[in-house]
Structure formats: structure tokens, C-alpha cells
Amino acid sequence: MKKFINKVEDVEAELTRGLVRSKSGFLRQLPDSNVVVRAQQKKERVAVLFGCGSGHEPAPSGYVGYGMLDAAVPGSIFSSPTPIQIMKGIMEIASESGVLCILTNYTGDVLNFRMAIQMAQMQGIAVDSVIVADDVASDTSKATGRRGLAGVVLINKIAGAEAEMGVGLYEVKEVAEWATIGLRTIGVANAPCIVPAEGRPSFSLGEQEMEIGMGLHGEPGIKRVPMMSASDTAREMLDRLMADYDYRGCEVVVMLNNLGGTPLMELYILNDFVAQYLAERNVEVYDTMIGSYMTSMEMRGFSISLMRVDPHLKALYDAPARTAALCR
Numbered sequence: 001m002k003k004f005i006n007k008v009e010d011v012e013a014e015l016t017r018g019l020v021r022s023k024s025g026f027l028r029q030l031p032d033s034n035v036v037v038r039a040q041q042k043k044e045r046v047a048v049l050f051g052c053g054s055g056h057e058p059a060p061s062g063y064v065g066y067g068m069l070d071a072a073v074p075g076s077i078f079s080s081p082t083p084i085q086i087m088k089g090i091m092e093i094a095s096e097s098g099v100l101c102i103l104t105n106y107t108g109d110v111l112n113f114r115m116a117i118q119m120a121q122m123q124g125i126a127v128d129s130v131i132v133a134d135d136v137a138s139d140t141s142k143a144t145g146r147r148g149l150a151g152v153v154l155i156n157k158i159a160g161a162e163a164e165m166g167v168g169l170y171e172v173k174e175v176a177e178w179a180t181i182g183l184r185t186i187g188v189a190n191a192p193c194i195v196p197a198e199g200r201p202s203f204s205l206g207e208q209e210m211e212i213g214m215g216l217h218g219e220p221g222i223k224r225v226p227m228m229s230a231s232d233t234a235r236e237m238l239d240r241l242m243a244d245y246d247y248r249g250c251e252v253v254v255m256l257n258n259l260g261g262t263p264l265m266e267l268y269i270l271n272d273f274v275a276q277y278l279a280e281r282n283v284e285v286y287d288t289m290i291g292s293y294m295t296s297m298e299m300r301g302f303s304i305s306l307m308r309v310d311p312h313l314k315a316l317y318d319a320p321a322r323t324a325a326l327c328r
């Protein structure tokens with residue numbers, strides 16, 4: 001394992017301190033915790049909190065700041081934050097306007113957030129949640145439903161912008177849920193990452209193999225196939241997105257998300273095809289985001305997200321934001 005780290009047990013604490021020290025003007029780390037909050041808490045507004053495992057940087061802490069999150073709660077690498085960690089974040093940012101928690105649909109995240117929300121509500125705090133489950137490659141026959149993927153970043157942007165407008169908790173939740181209805185994501189990987197605590201690849205693939213539909217933590221995808229060209233790979237992924245949600249005649253935001261080890265060159269090559277594919281199917285691209293938004297450490301691969309937008313969602317998407325990972 002070749003990684004520029006110190007002690008394995010210090011990875012999460014050191015990465016959080018490093019991020020906060022890079023943006024000390026608007027980020028603050030809670031004492032004895034990896035919870036990151038705004039240095040200047042907004043007043044009389046709904047607060048927005050997002051939590052997930054570490055290893056997905058810049059998510060979650062990179063999205064704390066004006067126009068997006070009020071707090072981020074990172075767990076250990078690829079592990080859900082604990083109810084106590086989530087509760088600390090909620091308590092720090094809570095006001096009379098309430099708190100909206102955003103999470104991805106993994107069993108641990110759902111259970112731990114549910115416990116933390118119940119504890120906060122017992123203390124008289126208005127708290128609600130939105131669960132993002134945008135992965136079309138997940139097995140919908142299971143009781144847990146679909147996994148959450150990089151599309152949650154777009155929901156953070158939408159919810160954060162709505163909250164800045166001073167509306168109520170119900171309105172912020174409603175617009176976030178509306179955005180999730182038209183949000184779909186699918187990923188692909190051709191090489192694994194190495195979790196520091198384990199010191200070995202998270203899964204194995206042949207030198208000329210890739211897996212379509214793989215999850216952020218190396219969960220199995222839909223199928224394992226020989227490496228394909230950029231166009232053929234993107235076509236298969238987009239076909240699955242379009243089969244799951246009919247985007248024809250819609251405006252969409254496209255997110256091409258680097259899982260960590262894919263050169264920007266390859267993402268631009270992929271987007272050349274994505275733009276052509278969508279135009280041929282009467283899908284109008286409102287904007288395209290290309291970069292590392294929710295990674296899996298150094299995993300080689302990418303995901304494609306499509307989010308249907310209307311005039312209100314476009315205004316929220318375009319609204320100003322100042323975070324370590326996303327500025328507008």
C-alpha cells in the first residue's frame with residue numbers, strides 16, 4: 001500500500017483538520033469531533049446537514065459553507081457516522097427554524113440518522129430528513145432499496161440554496177425531495193481503491209475488465225465486462241439511465257463525477273459523447289459539472305448523474321455558493 005498518510009488510525013482526524021485549516025475563514029471543526037460547521041452560523045434560517053463515510057472527499061465536509069451545508073458529519077472511511085456524531089452536528093446548528101438532514105440510502109446511515117433525529121426531536125428540535133437513492137444499478141427488489149451515489153451533491157446544492165432564502169423546514173424538504181424524483185446516477189469502475197485500515201484492494205478486476213454499476217464502496221455492479229471505449233461505456237450507462245427515467249423533452253444538469261483515479265482528460269472525452277447522446281434524444285443540457293465531487297479514494301472510474309430541472313430548480317442550482325469544493 002502506497003499512500004501519503006501517517007498513522008492509519010489518524011487518517012480521518014488529520015484529513016478533517018487539514019481541510020478546516022485550508023479554509024479557516026469560513027469553516028470550523030467541533031472540539032473532540034470530526035464534525036465540520038460554518039464558522040459563522042446563519043441566523044433564522046433552516047440549517048442543512050449531510051453525513052457519510054470518509055473516503056469520499058470532498059464529500060461531505062467540502063460542501064460546508066454559504067449556499068450549501070451548515071454542517072457535515074464524516075464517519076470513518078466507508079462507514080456511517082455514529083448517532084452521537086450526527087447529534088453533535090444537529091445540536092451545533094439547530095435553531096428555531098429547524099434542521100434538514102440529507103443522507104444517502106445505506107442501511108447504517110439510515111439507522112444512525114434515524115436514531116440521532118429521534119434524540120434531537122426529544123429535545124424539542126425540529127428535524128427532518130431526505131434520503132437520496134439515485135443509483136439505478138441497485139437491486140430494487142431488496143427492502144433497503146437503491147443506494148445513494150454522487151447525485152446527493154446536487155441535492156445538497158438545491159437544499160442549501162432553498163434554505164438560504166429563509167423558507168420553512170417543510171419547504172426546504174419539499175424542494176429537495178422534488179429534485180430527487182428526477183435524479184438518477186450510475187457508476188463504473190476499472191480498478192479498486194485501497195482502504196488504509198485494510199491495506200488491500202477493496203475488490204479485484206482483471207487488467208482488461210471493468211464493472212458497470214459498481215457502488216462507491218466497491219459493492220457489486222450489474223455486470224463485469226471487458227474494457228470498452230469511452231463512447232460504448234457511456235452509451236451503456238446512459239441507456240440505463242434513460243430506461244429508468246424518461247428525460248426526453250426535459251432540461252437536465254449532467255454530473256460526470258470522478259471516483260478518484262480517472263484523469264480529467266478521460267472525463268472530457270466521455271462528456272463529448274454524453275452531450276451528443278442527449279442531444280439526439282431531445283434532452284437539453286442546462287449545465288454540466290465535471291470533476292471530483294464524491295470519490296472513492298483512488299478508485300479508477302466515474303459516475304454519470306442526470307437531474308431534471310425546472311425554473312425553480314435552475315434558480316437554486318445557479319444560486320451563489322462558497323464552499324471548499326464548490327463555489328459559484
